[in-house]
Amino acid sequence: MKGVSSQGELFTLIWERPDPHRLRVYDVIRLNGRLGRIIRVNDCAAVVLMHRPARQFVTRFDKPVRFAQPPHTFRISPYSEVEILNRPVNGRKPRKRT
Secondary structure (H helix, E strand, C coil): CCCCCCCCCCCCCCCCCCCCCCCCCCCEEEECCEEEEEEEECCCCEEEEECCCCEEEECCCCCEEEECCCCEEEEECCCCCCEECCCCHHHCCCCCCC
């Protein structure tokens, strides 16, 4: 047995369950009555993308103008106590509609 070391390698697969209280990417949350989507999560922050309402006003020449502002991104704690809307309840998968 040439080329084989006398000590075998120790290899284990460690599977960690995701923390159910931690925010995850693509979670939809409700914060201050508005909906937001988590777009990135790391150890210290979760980045939230929240759309702003469209602005409407009338110009000096009585023309109504409406335009949508770009979405707002901000950071919150990945363990924030916010309502997560798209997670299954009690680990159950949502039913498929037929």
